[in-house]
Every structure is written in structure tokens, then in C-alpha cells.
Amino acid sequence: MAADIMTIDEVADYLRINRKTAYRLAADSKLPGFRVGGTWRFRRVDIEDWIEREASSQKDKKR
Secondary structure: OHHHEEEHHHHHHHHOOOHHHHHHHHHOOOOOOEEEOOEEEEEHHHHHHHHHHHHHHHHHHHO
16 A cells, blocks of 8 residues: 555656656646645556546647
8 A cells, every 4th residue: 555655756756757846746736646744645546547647638739
């Protein structure tokens, strides 16, 4: 279960983006996450769903 919850650093590594970018996306509610005691946490399944939605959105924009 713990592996299903990711930190902001893990999400940044997973998405291959800068930590500050991941934080900004989360703070702007563009990346699905939640705070625990002021620290961002992300469910792996939510991140994977977000990737699929973003990929689909990009395909639709190209059409």
C-alpha cells in the first residue's frame, strides 16, 4: 500500500519533470494530489490516470 502513495519527489522523478514544476502543478490543482500535514502526497493510480487524460487531451488538440 505504501508504494501506492508517492511523494512530490517521486512524482517528479516518475514524470521526469522538475520538483518545482510538480509542486506548481499540484498547487494549481492540475496534478491530482492531497496534503498530509502540509506535505504533498499522490496516489500512483491517480497519477497514471492523469497521464492518460493528458495524453488523450494532447491527441485531441492535434486533430
